[in-house]
Amino acid sequence: MRQIEKYNIFERSIKGPEPSTTNVKVDFTGTFRKEDKEVNIKGFYNGNGEYLVRFMPDEEGIWHYELILNASEEIRESGDFECFRETANNHGPVIVNGMNFQYADGTRYIPFGTTLYAWIHQPMQLIEKTIETLSQSPFNKVRMCVFPKSFMYNNNDPELFPFEKDEAGNWDVNLPNYEFWEHLENQLTALLHLGIEADLILFHPYDRWGFANLSREDNLTYLDYCVRRLGAFRNIWWSLANEYDLVFNKNEEDWESFGKFISSEDPYHHLLSNHNCLKVYDASKQWITHCSIQTNSVQKTKMFRDQYKKPVLIDECKYEGNIEPSWGNISGFEMVHRFWTVMVLGGYCTHGETFHRDDEVLWWAKGGELHGESVNRIAFLKNIISELEGDIQPDKATFDVNPNDPSIKEKLDSVEMNPFAKALFSLEPVELSEFMYGFSSVFSGRHDDKYMIKYLGRECLCFTELELPENGEEYSIEVIDIWEMTRETVLDKGKGKVRVNLPGKEGIAVIATRNK
Incomplete structure (x- = not known):
């Protein structure tokens, strides 16, 4: 009997006829049973008449499976496998634990992330160098894009694209490029072996190939394939977008439909967020598991915790570097300072690096090697936080005070408050908030x-x-x-x-x- 480690991928394939209409929404299912538990998984087409189903078992013991293609009694397979206890660094997928995170087996997980938007779209030699660099870094989460990126210092065309084109030269989401998806899986597996979570960005605005302009229906088809093919990877997180508010051809209904689709179709309920540029996305939505926020005002971390009652990741706080845009030239000290600020306020911070190079290989976009001064200091912080028993609960800050609180009025009328404090709490609420977040x-x-x-x-x-x-x-x-x-x-x-x-x-x- 085949044996599979808990939280690893059990994969089976069968041969069948080519799909007649779509290579994505194929009628291939796997049913997995263990005692009274039953899990139904949608399989996917992998080209050349091959249909695959992947399952991540979360309980030890004997599982029975049954695969059916096109609801046909003639094309089916059944069997059993044994799931044994996880070993070494396999703690299962990351889940939310109140305002923090943990692995499925209960082990504490503290995200220390970095940004590598288009690293999988680079030549293999550079990809391998990136993996080598990550293996020697403190980072255990990577923000990365499915689609290639077109932006400054990132102008090369990738060798592979997610879809094939139709006769008219348009992307056909019903025709996945299987070589691309296998390539993506290889890099996800490499991260998995390093114990690194892949925060997979599904949409972004930096595009010259037409992916950002796909219709809602096409986007849902693309998401369907993502979930079917990648969902069994325990180190997957879903990030709907990098800077959702700059993807101008998508509206609130689109984001809502995408979020609800992934939440309902992903049988493993991986972490799910939506990242902003200017306007923070409403993380109170039920399908969002945590906040993924871009802000320069990292001192607002506690405010976001209090507002959304969910874990807060400041996934973009500017980058250590020296390029011209203001978002890409903070010092190493400033990056480390922001990490400490966010952590003490009960959140988690993400690193990025943008040092100018003539070969245009900047870590934040393409990976390669790290050149900044913050990484070792982030590792130092990681060691300290990991030694502490329990997650940080931020203390009440001065700017948490509600200026409309009746007790404030009483103090204003008393001699207990010094002149500065009296003037401060005489401000309008918006003025008080703006001052205190910049002052503290x-x-x-x-x-x-x-x-x-x-x-x-x-x-x-x-x-x-x-x-x-x-x-x-x-x-x-x-x-x-x-x-x-x-x-x-x-x-x-x-x-x-x-x-x-x-x-x-x-x-x-x-x-x-x-x-x-």
């Missing part, structure tokens, strides 16, 4: 009473104070330099109100961890 730069978070983390950002303080529990366990206090990557324990047994001396420079964090 010190953030703190904790996980119950297990630890407290305070990030001082751009402040150059000679000391700070921590409010630790007066009673109970004592705390070990570290001062961390996020750029120099140093950790110094300054107090072994702290409790109550503690003063911590600091070096008076930017990029300092303080962590108090409860002694065991």
